[in-house]
Amino acid sequence: xxxxxxxxxxxxxxxxxxxxxxxxxxxxxxxxxxxxxxxxxxxxxxxxxxxxxxxxxxxxxxxxxxxxxxxxxxxxxxxxxxxxxxxxxxxxxxxxxxxxxxxxxxxxxxxxxxxxxxxxxxxxxxxxxxxxxxxxxxxxxxxxxxxxxxxxxxxxxxxxxxxxxxxxxxxxxxxxxxxxxxxxxxxxxxxxxxxxxxxxxxxxxxxxxxxxxxxxxxxxxxxxxxxxxxxxxxxxxxxxxxxxxxxxxxxxxxxxxxxxxxxxxxxxxxxxxxxxxxxxxxxxxxxxxxxxxxxxxxxxxxxxxxxxxxxxxxxxxxxxxxxxxxxxxxxxxxxxxxxxxxxxxxxxxxxxxxxxxxxxxxxxxxxxxxxxxxxxxxxxxxxxxxxxxxxxxxxxxxxxxxxxxxxxxxxxxxxxxxxxxxxxxxxxxxxxxxxxxxxxxxxxxxxxxxxxxxxxx
Amino acid sequence: xxxxxxxxxxxxxxxxxxxxxxxxxxxxxxxxxxxxxxxxxxxxxxxxxxxxxxxxxxxxxxxxxxxxxx
Numbered sequence: 001x002x003x004x005x006x007x008x009x010x011x012x013x014x015x016x017x018x019x020x021x022x023x024x025x026x027x028x029x030x031x032x033x034x035x036x037x038x039x040x041x042x043x044x045x046x047x048x049x050x051x052x053x054x055x056x057x058x059x060x061x062x063x064x065x066x067x068x069x070x071x072x073x074x075x076x077x078x079x080x081x082x083x084x085x086x087x088x089x090x091x092x093x094x095x096x097x098x099x100x101x102x103x104x105x106x107x108x109x110x111x112x113x114x115x116x117x118x119x120x121x122x123x124x125x126x127x128x129x130x131x132x133x134x135x136x137x138x139x140x141x142x143x144x145x146x147x148x149x150x151x152x153x154x155x156x157x158x159x160x161x162x163x164x165x166x167x168x169x170x171x172x173x174x175x176x177x178x179x180x181x182x183x184x185x186x187x188x189x190x191x192x193x194x195x196x197x198x199x200x201x202x203x204x205x206x207x208x209x210x211x212x213x214x215x216x217x218x219x220x221x222x223x224x225x226x227x228x229x230x231x232x233x234x235x236x237x238x239x240x241x242x243x244x245x246x247x248x249x250x251x252x253x254x255x256x257x258x259x260x261x262x263x264x265x266x267x268x269x270x271x272x273x274x275x276x277x278x279x280x281x282x283x284x285x286x287x288x289x290x291x292x293x294x295x296x297x298x299x300x301x302x303x304x305x306x307x308x309x310x311x312x313x314x315x316x317x318x319x320x321x322x323x324x325x326x327x328x329x330x331x332x333x334x335x336x337x338x339x340x341x342x343x344x345x346x347x348x349x350x351x352x353x354x355x356x357x358x359x360x361x362x363x364x365x366x367x368x369x370x371x372x373x374x375x376x377x378x379x380x381x382x383x384x385x386x387x388x389x390x391x392x393x394x395x396x397x398x399x400x401x402x403x404x405x406x407x408x409x410x411x412x413x414x415x416x417x418x419x420x421x422x423x424x425x426x427x428x429x430x431x432x433x434x435x436x437x438x439x440x441x442x443x444x445x446x447x448x449x450x451x452x453x454x455x456x457x
Numbered sequence: 458x459x460x461x462x463x464x465x466x467x468x469x470x471x472x473x474x475x476x477x478x479x480x481x482x483x484x485x486x487x488x489x490x491x492x493x494x495x496x497x498x499x500x501x502x503x504x505x506x507x508x509x510x511x512x513x514x515x516x517x518x519x520x521x522x523x524x525x526x527x
Contacts, residue, residue, distance in 0.1 A: 191517045205512070239520045296503050299496035306493060318475045321482070330482065334489035337470045342497045349503045350512040358518055392492075408517030434517030 002455075003069060003164040003218035010068035013057065017068030021050035021113050024070035028115065028162045034143055036135045037157040039075050040082060041116035046070070049113045065221050067111030071165035074151050075117040076124060077101040078198040086200035087122040087150070089133045090316055090323050101198030102233075103167060103209060103226045110225035115163060118153025122325035124169055124202035125309055125332065126150050127177045127397035128379075132325055136379050139182060141424055141456075145376035148178030148397065150202075154212045155182035159455070164214045165222050169199065171206045172301055173371075173401025176413045179212050180371035180427030181397075183415040183456055185444065186212045187219045190434045191408030192237030194223075195230035203308040204235065205347070206301065206405065214455050216445045219412070220245040223437065244438040248445045252366070255439065258289035260369040260431075267399045269386055272370035272426050275416040279428045280368050282452045283443055289367055292356035293349075297403040300346035300353070302395075304406075306335025307343045327394065350406065357407040361433035366443045371413050371427035373399055404431055412440035414453035428453070458494060463487045 001009070001020070009015040025043050032038050053068045073079065076086040078097035085091045099105075104114065119137045121129050129137040129152025137152040139145040140160035147156040151168025155178025158166050168175045170188040179186030187210045194209050201207055211222040227241040259280040265273055279285075310317070310332045313324075317336065321329055360367075373386045373396060381393045391399070404411055412430040417423070428447075432439040447453035458466075464487040471478045471486075478486060 205514075234514055237517075237520055242524070293503065296500055299500045302496050303493060303500070314474065318477075321476075330485040331489050333471075333476065333478070333482070333486045334467075334493060336474055336476065337467060337486070337490060338493060338497075342493075342500070344511065345497075345500055345503070345505065347511040348505050348509045349500060352503070352505065352509050354512070354517065395492075435521055 002214045004215060006069055006164060007067065010053070011063055017050035017053035017113060018047065020068055021046050021070055021115070024115055024163060031160055031162060034138065035140055035156050035160050036137050037118055037153040037160065037162060038072065038116045039085060039119050039134050042079065042114055046113050046115045049108065053111050064109065064111035066107065066225055069112045069165060070115045070163050071107060071112050071167070072116045072118050072157055072163045073104060073114065073167040074120050074154050074169060076120065076169060076200040077104055077167060079104065079114065079117060082117065084200050086124065087120040087131055087134070090320065099198065102195040102230060106226045106228065107222065112165065118157055118166060120153055121150035122328055123309065123313065124150040124171060124174055125328040126394060127173060128394055129153065130327060130379060132327065138379070139376045141183060142376065144378055145424070146181060146379050148181040148376065150174040151212065152178050155179055155184055158182070158184040158212050158214055165218050166212045168210065168212055169202070170208045170210060170405060171203050172305060172405055173398040175210050175212060176371045176401045176411060176427060176429060177397050179413040179415065180425065181376035183417070183425030184212050184214065185216055185219050185415060186210065186413035187223055187437065188405060188411045189223065189437055190410045192235055193437070194226050195233045195236045197230055197233045201312065203305050205304055205308060208405065216248060216441060216448045220248055220441050242435070244441050247438045248441055250442050252283050252443055252446050255365040256363065257283050257285045257366045257368065258287050258364050259285045260291050260367055261288035262290045263294035264291065264369040264400055267373050267386055268370045269374045271375065271418040271420040272373055274418040275426045275428050276368050276370045278416060278418065278452060279414065279447055282447060282450050283366070283368070285368060289364060291403060292360060293353055294403040296349060297353055297406045298399065300349045301402040301406040303338060303342045303346040306331060307338050310335030354407060357409065358433060365432065366439055367431045369429045369431065370400055371429050372397055375421040375424035375426050401429070404429060408434055410434065410437040410440050412444040414444050414447045415455060416453050417456065460491065463491050463494065
């Protein structure tokens with residue numbers, strides 16, 4: 001069952017929320033040894049939430065929009081009563097969260113049923129979810145390959161149909177990369193759209209939260225349910241809700257759609273370019289468009305990430321570096337040693353860059369680019385080849401996502417299945433101007449309706 | 458900047474932050490630092506005027522006053 005059929009079955013009384021919840025928990029139990037998407041399940045809480053939905057229905061009350069829908073969250077989201085691991089060993093020593101993250105509270109209010117917490121790269125610093133402490137999350141389409149990261153558990157859980165909806169975070173691509181390599185839908189909203197309160201931070205200047213789902217409707221319903229101002233998150237700039245779900249069926253006629261060239265083709269393999277080209281043809285893209293200063297933006301994002309990420313963990317890096325993830329601890333340490341000028345230049349560049357990007361959207365409504373340079377590499381890969389050049393695998397998986405999130409633009413990630421990948425997916429980014437998530441989702445819906453992009457079992 | 462200069466910088470700067478790096482770790486950190494150095498050099502190509510200030514607590518754009526047309 002997918003989001004649409006689950007919501008319909010529960011709303012109509014064909015199935016109870018408890019029945020759907022138990023089915024999800026059983027599927028997780030049966031499948032997670034092979035996938036390793038979950039670090040914890042919350043069966044007792046899930047059953048209580050499901051029973052609450054069934055009780056409301058029994059009383060004849062109107063059900064909220066996500067009534068009975070099972071979901072799970074990346075383990076950097078606070079869940080009341082559980083310690084927020086953020087993929088780390090070090091955080092095991094922290095006390096349990098006293099309340100849910102804001103977005104978990106909002107999904108609960110919308111009737112969704114939380115079934116567990118999901119694996120991730122430690123402190124979100126990675127694109128592969130090769131987590132030494134909790135094991136690598138495996139790609140459900142080929143368990144020898146990565147699930148992407150850092151929200152790899154989120155991508156894998158949705159792709160394996162363990163849950164129809166998962167929450168992740170995206171600082172440099174951490175929703176879009178796992179969505180791409182696992183073949184799921186994803187949404188990285190505008191920077192500042194959704195409250196981050198109650199989540200473990202990675203890079204304050206760049207952190208976004210958002211959903212991964214089995215359908216565009218699932219993305220839109222979850223996104224709408226999570227919207228709302230939050231004066232207590234200094235990075236939350238939204239002042240009111242702008243629902244996207246009612247606009248999903250508006251199509252793309254009249255929209256000015258382009259496909260990104262230059263950097264976004266140079267760092268894309270032939271299958272990744274083919275995926276973007278197919279999406280472009282389906283959506284009636286009119287021209288190839290050059291995104292301003294993409295390479296510089298990626299460099300600036302890299303520097304800001306390393307500096308802020310390292311600074312956040314200075315005390316632990318001094319006292320117990322041996323307890324960090326071996327695959328990322330040296331990057332944190334390197335970030336701490338970066339000259340101040342690098343960081344300041346990157347932040348000054350970001351302001352000028354924003355103006356260039358927003359000017360581009362005077363002429364375009366939706367721009368298309370691949371999400372990752374290649375399909376999922378094998379777990380343990382050190383290098384990937386892009387157009388004849390070797391690149392270090394772990395950072396290079398974010399080459400095509402970093403320039404976009406550095407600008408803060410909203411992106412819907414659509415799962416395509418091009419030739420030349422051995423049957424593995426590669427996602428496509430549908431990018432719009434800030435605060436225009438509905439445009440991204442409208443384009444995604446067209447790709448879904450035409451069968452151009454789809455989830456596969 | 459030569460590899461040995463990067464390694465020397467890493468070894469010299471780490472104590473200022475209270476970090477203790479053994480030989481193997483210092484070499485690994487220097488490797489990452491070298492990659493980022495190349496990106497910093499690239500970023501120096503950005504034409505920034507004195508009036509280009511830091512990004513504030515970042516906003517992608519002002520929140521719109523009216524409904525979007527989408």
